[in-house]
Each structure stands twice: as structure tokens, then as C-alpha cells.
Amino acid sequence: MRVMTLTLADVLAAQKTIAGIATDTPLVPSPFLSDKSGTEFLLKLEIAQPIGAFKLRGAMNAIANLPGDVPGATCCSTGNHGRGVAFAARERGIRAVVCMSSMVPKAKVDGIRALGAEVHIAGESQDEAGAESLRLSEEEGLAQISPFDDAQVIAGQGTIGLELLAQRPDLETILVPLSGGGLAGGIALAAKTIKPSIRVIGISMDRGAAMHESLAAGRPVEVTEVASLADSLGGGIGMHNQYSFDLCRRYLDDTLLVSEEDIYAGMQALYYEDRLVAEGGSAVGVAALLAGKLERLKGPVAAIITGRNLDMAIHAAIIAGDDVTLGETTIRGRRYGT
Numbered sequence: 001m002r003v004m005t006l007t008l009a010d011v012l013a014a015q016k017t018i019a020g021i022a023t024d025t026p027l028v029p030s031p032f033l034s035d036k037s038g039t040e041f042l043l044k045l046e047i048a049q050p051i052g053a054f055k056l057r058g059a060m061n062a063i064a065n066l067p068g069d070v071p072g073a074t075c076c077s078t079g080n081h082g083r084g085v086a087f088a089a090r091e092r093g094i095r096a097v098v099c100m101s102s103m104v105p106k107a108k109v110d111g112i113r114a115l116g117a118e119v120h121i122a123g124e125s126q127d128e129a130g131a132e133s134l135r136l137s138e139e140e141g142l143a144q145i146s147p148f149d150d151a152q153v154i155a156g157q158g159t160i161g162l163e164l165l166a167q168r169p170d171l172e173t174i175l176v177p178l179s180g181g182g183l184a185g186g187i188a189l190a191a192k193t194i195k196p197s198i199r200v201i202g203i204s205m206d207r208g209a210a211m212h213e214s215l216a217a218g219r220p221v222e223v224t225e226v227a228s229l230a231d232s233l234g235g236g237i238g239m240h241n242q243y244s245f246d247l248c249r250r251y252l253d254d255t256l257l258v259s260e261e262d263i264y265a266g267m268q269a270l271y272y273e274d275r276l277v278a279e280g281g282s283a284v285g286v287a288a289l290l291a292g293k294l295e296r297l298k299g300p301v302a303a304i305i306t307g308r309n310l311d312m313a314i315h316a317a318i319i320a321g322d323d324v325t326l327g328e329t330t331i332r333g334r335r336y337g338t
């Protein structure tokens with residue numbers, strides 16, 4: 001199993017490599033969520049990264065470790081990994097080509113172009129976008145960087161675990177948004193190697209939760225991709241997953257699911273109570289707490305607020321309590337506090 005080759009030493013090396021580019025982010029208390037949970041509840045603000053999401057950590061580590069003669073990098077991304085690769089490639093002075101499906105919100109596409117990367121729109125799913133990225137790597141020699149199943153990417157994301165325990169050695173639980181599992185796998189590897197008693201819980205939306213389903217099945221399984229407020233958690237984990245599945249299987253204590261309504265309420269609470277703009281995928285930990293899905297939570301708890309790159313028209317509708325229609329689903333709105 002290749003998972004054996006990824007250790008705390010890789011995460012410590014990544015921390016040195018990305019220092020000064022990916023920011024050490026604040027860990028701030030949430031009085032409201034502490035009150036709701038009955039324990040100290042902290043928010044790790046990855047929204048403070050220069051690209052507005054944690055994915056810069058992994059992308060920067062992967063791109064910094066590419067061979068000297070590489071002409072550029074390519075990836076397929078629901079948005080934030082694309083931003084990370086674009087930013088990191090620009091830092092290093094190489095070309096970046098980001099492949100995305102047509103499901104990705106326009107705000108994310110524009111954000112990536114603004115960072116100087118080329119964008120290729122290919123197909124209607126992450127898998128189809130992945131095939132285009134593979135083609136570019138084979139035909140043009142670009143290094144293909146997986147958003148979650150790459151050792152350097154996982155090591156980079158794992159630096160959040162190091163930072164959390166340096167900030168609060170007394171942490172007992174970490175709530176991590178879970179999609180491909182690079183983030184949760186990296187954080188859990190780092191945090192549990194340093195402090196084996198810490199609990200790490202992965203949280204996904206209940207529509208197309210690939211890692212959750214795969215862990216239950218004991219092997220990578222395909223899921224149908226549907227529109228969700230947590231668009232950055234969409235996509236499969238890859239049928240030939242090399243790292244993130246094994247890491248999650250080995251290190252995660254639990255995974256759980258939240259509904260679109262839960263995510264909507266989580267985004268509202270983060271805005272009204274903590275004054276934060278958080279994209280749906282980053283609000284799932286708070287959503288789970290508010291929906292009563294985190295019983296016997298042991299604190300201090302840190303929830304990773306992973307990103308803030310969302311369509312502001314959708315955010316405005318949620319803040320106003322309006323209905324939101326995504327693809328074929330309508331999420332019933334509700335005024336905050338009613």
C-alpha cells in the first residue's frame with residue numbers, strides 16, 4: 001500500500017516549502033457555536049488564504065516539487081484547486097491549464113482566468129474534465145496535479161493539522177469537509193501522528209458523497225454527480241485511487257452527511273453570527289452541528305472553514321432567506337432566526 005510512503009515527515013517538509021506563500025491562518029472562537037455545542041468551538045479560517053481557500057497549500061507544495069524542466073501544470077478542478085494551481089504556477093513562472101466541467105459556477109471560472117491560467121471547459125462531470133487534463137499531460141508534457149490523490153497535495157493540505165495543534169495543543173475534535181479526501185486524509189495523518197487521541201470527522205453533502213460511500217463499500221465506488229450548494233465537494237474519488245482512500249480509511253474516525261437545507265442554515269449562521277462569507281462546501285461542519293448530527297461532541301473543536309469562493313448572487317439569496325434553485329433541485333429558503 002502506497003499510503004505507507006506518506007508520513008508526518010512529508011507534511012513537515014511541505015510546511016517549509018509553502019511557508020510565506022500559503023498563509024498560516026487564524027483559528028478564531030465562535031461564541032454562538034460554542035453556546036450551541038456546549039463546548040469551545042473554533043473556526044480555522046482558510047478563507048484567509050490568498051486564493052480564498054486552503055487548496056493553495058497542496059497545489060503550492062506539488063508545483064514547487066516538480067522537476068526543473070517541466071513546461072507547465074494541468075489539473076481538473078471544481079474551482080478551488082484550479083485557483084491554487086493557477087496561483088502556484090504563476091509563483092513559479094510556469095504555464096497552467098485548468099480543465100473543468102460545465103457544472104462549475106461562472107464565478108469560479110472567472111477567478112481562475114484572473115490568476116493567469118488557461119481554462120478548458122470539458123464535459124459535464126469531473127471525470128470528463130479529468131480526461132481532458134490527462135490528454136494535455138500526455139500530449140503536451142504538462143504535469144498533471146490531482147486535486148486530492150497526489151502525495152504532495154495531501155502533504156500540503158496536512159499542514160493545516162500541524163498548524164491546528166500548534167495553535168491549540170488541547171484540541172480534541174477536528175471537523176473537516178470531505179470530498180476526494182486529500183484534505184481530511186492529510187489533516188488526519190498529521191494530527192493523529194502527533195496526537196493519537198484526537199478525533200477527525202469528515203463531513204459531506206448527502207447528494208453524491210463519494211468518499212463516504214466508498215468507505216462504506218470498502219473500495220472506491222462511483223457516485224452520480226448532482227448540483228449542490230457544496231459544489232466544491234462534488235466529484236468521485238477515482239476508481240484507481242492511490243492515496244486518499246487508504247488515508248481516510250485508516251485515519252478518519254467517522255464520516256457523516258448533511259442535507260442542502262442543513263448547508264443553507266450553516267451558511268446563514270456563519271454569516272449572521274460569525275460575520276463570515278463561507279461557500280457551501282466549507283459550511284458542512286457548522287451545518288452538521290446545527291442539524292443536531294454531532295452528538296457527544298468532545299471539545300475544544302475546530303471546524304475547517306475551507307473556502308469562500310462562491311457565486312455572490314446565491315450567497316445574497318441565502319442571506320435574504322430566499323429559495324435557491326440549483327440544477328433540478330430547489331432548496332426552500334428560510335429567513336435567519338425564524
Ligand SMILES: *Cc1c(COP(=O)(O)O)cnc(C)c1O
Nearest residue numbers: 080179180181182183232306307
Ligand atoms: C476541495 C475542497 C474541499 C474538500 O477537499 P478534498 O481534499 O477534496 O476532500 C472542501 N472545501 C473546499 C472549499 C474545497 O475547495
